[in-house]
Amino acid sequence: MKSVSASKLTILASSLLIASAFASATAWAAPANDPATLAQIRDSAMKEDWAYERLADMTDLIGPRLSGSAGAAAAVEQVADAMRKIGAKVTLQPVKVPHWVRGEEKAQLVDYAGRPSGITQKVVLSALGGSGATPAAGLTAPVIVVRDFDELNARKAEVKGSIVLFDVPFDDEMAKGGQAGKAYGRGSNYRGNGPRVAQELGAVGALVRSVGGADFRLTHTGNTGLVDGKRIPAAAVTAEDAMLISRLLKRGAVKMHLTLTPQNLPDADSYNVIADFPGTDKPEEVVIVSGHLDSWDLATGAHDDGAGVAAAMAVIDTLKKLKLQPRRTIRVIAWMNEENGTRGGKGYFEVNKEKVEQHFAAIESDNGAGRPFGFMGSVRPSMVKYFAPLQKSLDQIGAGVFDRRDVAGGADIMPLERAGVPSFQPLVDFTNYFNYHHTAADTLDKVNPLDLKRQVAVMTSLTWYLANMDENIGRTVVPQ
Amino acid sequence: MKSVSASKLTILASSLLIASAFASATAWAAPANDPATLAQIRDSAMKEDWAYERLADMTDLIGPRLSGSAGAAAAVEQVADAMRKIGAKVTLQPVKVPHWVRGEEKAQLVDYAGRPSGITQKVVLSALGGSGATPAAGLTAPVIVVRDFDELNARKAEVKGSIVLFDVPFDDEMAKGGQAGKAYGRGSNYRGNGPRVAQELGAVGALVRSVGGADFRLTHTGNTGLVDGKRIPAAAVTAEDAMLISRLLKRGAVKMHLTLTPQNLPDADSYNVIADFPGTDKPEEVVIVSGHLDSWDLATGAHDDGAGVAAAMAVIDTLKKLKLQPRRTIRVIAWMNEENGTRGGKGYFEVNKEKVEQHFAAIESDNGAGRPFGFMGSVRPSMVKYFAPLQKSLDQIGAGVFDRRDVAGGADIMPLERAGVPSFQPLVDFTNYFNYHHTAADTLDKVNPLDLKRQVAVMTSLTWYLANMDENIGRTVVPQ
Numbered sequence: 001m002k003s004v005s006a007s008k009l010t011i012l013a014s015s016l017l018i019a020s021a022f023a024s025a026t027a028w029a030a031p032a033n034d035p036a037t038l039a040q041i042r043d044s045a046m047k048e049d050w051a052y053e054r055l056a057d058m059t060d061l062i063g064p065r066l067s068g069s070a071g072a073a074a075a076v077e078q079v080a081d082a083m084r085k086i087g088a089k090v091t092l093q094p095v096k097v098p099h100w101v102r103g104e105e106k107a108q109l110v111d112y113a114g115r116p117s118g119i120t121q122k123v124v125l126s127a128l129g130g131s132g133a134t135p136a137a138g139l140t141a142p143v144i145v146v147r148d149f150d151e152l153n154a155r156k157a158e159v160k161g162s163i164v165l166f167d168v169p170f171d172d173e174m175a176k177g178g179q180a181g182k183a184y185g186r187g188s189n190y191r192g193n194g195p196r197v198a199q200e201l202g203a204v205g206a207l208v209r210s211v212g213g214a215d216f217r218l219t220h221t222g223n224t225g226l227v228d229g230k231r232i233p234a235a236a237v238t239a240e241d242a243m244l245i246s247r248l249l250k251r252g253a254v255k256m257h258l259t260l261t262p263q264n265l266p267d268a269d270s271y272n273v274i275a276d277f278p279g280t281d282k283p284e285e286v287v288i289v290s291g292h293l294d295s296w297d298l299a300t301g302a303h304d305d306g307a308g309v310a311a312a313m314a315v316i317d318t319l320k321k322l323k324l325q326p327r328r329t330i331r332v333i334a335w336m337n338e339e340n341g342t343r344g345g346k347g348y349f350e351v352n353k354e355k356v357e358q359h360f361a362a363i364e365s366d367n368g369a370g371r372p373f374g375f376m377g378s379v380r381p382s383m384v385k386y387f388a389p390l391q392k393s394l395d396q397i398g399a400g401v402f403d404r405r406d407v408a409g410g411a412d413i414m415p416l417e418r419a420g421v422p423s424f425q426p427l428v429d430f431t432n433y434f435n436y437h438h439t440a441a442d443t444l445d446k447v448n449p450l451d452l453k454r455q456v457a458v459m460t461s462l463t464w465y466l467a468n469m470d471e472n473i474g475r476t477v478v479p480q
Numbered sequence: 481m482k483s484v485s486a487s488k489l490t491i492l493a494s495s496l497l498i499a500s501a502f503a504s505a506t507a508w509a510a511p512a513n514d515p516a517t518l519a520q521i522r523d524s525a526m527k528e529d530w531a532y533e534r535l536a537d538m539t540d541l542i543g544p545r546l547s548g549s550a551g552a553a554a555a556v557e558q559v560a561d562a563m564r565k566i567g568a569k570v571t572l573q574p575v576k577v578p579h580w581v582r583g584e585e586k587a588q589l590v591d592y593a594g595r596p597s598g599i600t601q602k603v604v605l606s607a608l609g610g611s612g613a614t615p616a617a618g619l620t621a622p623v624i625v626v627r628d629f630d631e632l633n634a635r636k637a638e639v640k641g642s643i644v645l646f647d648v649p650f651d652d653e654m655a656k657g658g659q660a661g662k663a664y665g666r667g668s669n670y671r672g673n674g675p676r677v678a679q680e681l682g683a684v685g686a687l688v689r690s691v692g693g694a695d696f697r698l699t700h701t702g703n704t705g706l707v708d709g710k711r712i713p714a715a716a717v718t719a720e721d722a723m724l725i726s727r728l729l730k731r732g733a734v735k736m737h738l739t740l741t742p743q744n745l746p747d748a749d750s751y752n753v754i755a756d757f758p759g760t761d762k763p764e765e766v767v768i769v770s771g772h773l774d775s776w777d778l779a780t781g782a783h784d785d786g787a788g789v790a791a792a793m794a795v796i797d798t799l800k801k802l803k804l805q806p807r808r809t810i811r812v813i814a815w816m817n818e819e820n821g822t823r824g825g826k827g828y829f830e831v832n833k834e835k836v837e838q839h840f841a842a843i844e845s846d847n848g849a850g851r852p853f854g855f856m857g858s859v860r861p862s863m864v865k866y867f868a869p870l871q872k873s874l875d876q877i878g879a880g881v882f883d884r885r886d887v888a889g890g891a892d893i894m895p896l897e898r899a900g901v902p903s904f905q906p907l908v909d910f911t912n913y914f915n916y917h918h919t920a921a922d923t924l925d926k927v928n929p930l931d932l933k934r935q936v937a938v939m940t941s942l943t944w945y946l947a948n949m950d951e952n953i954g955r956t957v958v959p960q
């Protein structure tokens with residue numbers, strides 16, 4: 001029987017009867033998920049600046065942390081040091097990561113109908129991760145614009161020898177209407193797959209319209225699915241520049257001079273930072289709480305995903321300060337290489353394949369540090385009821401929503417989730433997240449310290465709750 | 481007596497009696513400012529795309545138009561051609577303009593407390609117009625941050641040999657609260673004067689926090705008051721980077737490596753484009769309607785001030801299409817060099833000094849193409865009442881407000897206004913204007929075509945009204 005206050009017992013009695021069908025046989029009585037402890041954790045998290053300080057260290061002292069960079073290496077050291085300092089058992093798990101380095105990048109529209117003599121138009125762009133390079137002096141080619149893959153295929157003949165621009169507007173109204181993830185997915189499909197498909201049809205370069213809603217001539221980088229040996233140059237142009245090119249094409253042919261000189265270097269050595277807080281009764285069972293340590297190179301990755309890492313780190317800090325030790329082992333992981341390869345997540349799964357059953361649950365925060373409303377989790381529907389006491393506690397800070405999903409985890413815990421490990425993520429307001437993420441504007445000032453405290457409260461309460469639950473929440477089934 | 485509909489006569493009778501004290505003796509009765517004509521002008525402007533097409537030509541085909549650049553020269557030709565095509569009498573008035581050319585620009589924080597070995601932090605910046613250059617290889621110096629000139633003076637001893645950052649936040653709440661001009665003035669004071677004052681105290685470089693409210697790591701360039709022979713390098717850093725530097729300074733000393741290689745070239749030849757639509761009865765009396773043709777170099781200057789020029793051009797186009805000829809001469813001027821010298825405005829005044837009395841009024845639109853609510857004008861308070869019929873007509877499109885001011889004109893018509901010429905400007909929503917102006921994001925897509933039509937309706941109605949008024953609205957007194 002889980003320990004709850006007397007007043008809770010009546011309310012929970014019937015659900016616990018049902019629960020017993022799913023629950024593990026073990027039932028013991030340490031002072032774990034009682035409301036008082038949950039309240040103590042929540043209120044303590046709401047008072048602490050520790051996570052924000054860690055985030056400031058990461059973003060202000062180090063800055064960008066793209067896989068393979070000096071920043072990523074420094075971040076591994078910094079996080080490991082901070083976790084050692086609070087008494088966690090730190091392991092660095094080696095992972096080989098892609099090593100892509102941005103080079104020179106510029107583009108000019110050098111010819112178009114109506115162009116006055118001597119005039120060219122500058123196009124603002126940023127190479128996509130994994131992009132190939134133009135010759136050092138650049139290349140000149142006609143630009144064609146398509147709105148989707150159907151149009152690309154219909155115009156195959158024009159693609160050969162051209163620079164293809166996928167001019168797919170980000171649907172900011174969809175994002176503001178509560179469907180930011182869907183709006184992002186629509187655009188990022190072209191970022192991820194457009195350059196590869198264009199290359200297969202003979203394009204000499206590929207451009208995508210930046211996937212994000214703000215109108216401040218900002219490039220949104222991100223990874224693209226080009227593979228070794230045949231990588232055309234690929235870049236994100238700003239929405240403004242995509243629109244300019246589309247307008248000029250209505251007047252006649254447009255020619256671009258494009259220079260992109262990124263390098264795809266051999267895989268580099270890096271690490272997942274793993275910090276354990278061993279459990280009391282069931283130390284062999286693990287609850288992962290995590291964020292990813294690597295970021296894109298244009299900014300300091302405060303929302304994506306410094307905040308997630310800092311909040312995960314703060315789970316152990318918060319509990320240690322309260323002298324609370326969990327039953328199951330809490331494993332904080334700062335994943336490496338979520339952005340362009342997820343080698344950290346894959347590497348962890350590879351090493352722990354035989355121990356999947358020992359993973360009670362996994363949490364990853366990777367939707368930014370917007371105001372949390374609760375949490376998402378990929379438990380089976382019948383398990384939702386066991387989270388009521390946790391929801392009740394978090395409801396005090398407006399974060400009591402449990403949004404059950406078939407898939408809930410971040411990219412790094414996806415292999416675990418696919419293998420059945422119930423996965424969780426804070427449910428945050430990310431209406432405006434895609435206006436910043438992967439851009440030069442993802443900086444510390446964008447993180448509201450109060451919302452980060454709320455996130456720590458959610459992450460710590462949820463982690464603690466999972467690490468101490470009596471009920472076995474079982475496995476989930478993730479659609480493959 | 482001005483011609484108004486019978487129903488208006490009663491209402492206006494008393495005010496016209498008072499007006500006669502100021503009005504010129506001339507009173508004549510051509511079909512000019514009758515409500516039907518005003519309605520026809522307004523409604524015709526609201527249907528026309530001509531101004532937007534001119535703005536698209538200017539921004540899409542040419543792009544940036546900084547004084548002395550190929551873009552500025554091409555814009556002179558383009559506007560002159562367009563005005564000739566609609567039958568205006570075009571004159572190019574030569575003006576010598578400053579010729580400042582942006583160079584390489586980059587900055588790194590190369591040392592600060594807590595910096596991991598091998599890490600430097602990138603600072604995003606844009607040189608200010610008139611900035612001097614660092615050595616080609618850059619310079620390295622400590623950075624000090626001040627919040628105002630008092631603090632700068634109090635810390636004189638530290639300034640010598642340092643790079644001074646004026647970290648003055650743009651008050652976006654003030655802007656959104658209807659005081660955008662005041663918010664801008666507060667910040668731009670440091671942009672205009674900060675580098676000069678810092679240089680006088682021995683600084684080796686000067687940085688200002690970008691003057692604008694959006695949080696997308698955008699630089700806001702603009703002119704700075706450095707003078708020939710002693711120009712330190714001066715740049716605008718983004719708000720984000722200013723905050724980063726300020727935060728790092730709380731941890732200890734900060735050292736920056738700064739490279740800015742702009743060039744201050746000899747003055748270049750350029751032109752005001754002047755397009756006259758001669759008046760019938762009083763062709764020697766002139767009503768100027770204008771915008772400035774030059775822009776900053778980071779974007780295509782759609783709001784600042786392509787829209788103003790296009791709207792002014794459309795005044796003649798609208799009237800010609802309606803076969804309406806004004807009594808006084810309407811003079812469209814596309815000013816050169818408002819941004820970094822106002823040589824066009826000064827040059828026009830110099831040449832026309834003896835003819836100031838023949839300038840009945842002057843209009844300049846230079847607050848962007850936000851939704852117009854009416855117009856500002858620097859007539860004496862007693863003259864306001866004569867504009868009631870115009871206000872009544874514009875009120876039909878929500879633009880009937882007459883906001884009388886002591887100073888109302890744009891920078892180019894300021895010399896005329898100071899000499900007593902009543903000056904006008906559309907009264908527009910510029911709440912968000914300073915988030916875009918002088919940045920890379922001031923592009924065509926930011927201009928709402930409907931608002932531009934409204935601006936053409938206001939500009940054309942106002943110009944026509946002034947060009948046909950019976951009342952002499954007299955001179956204004958501008959505080960010196």
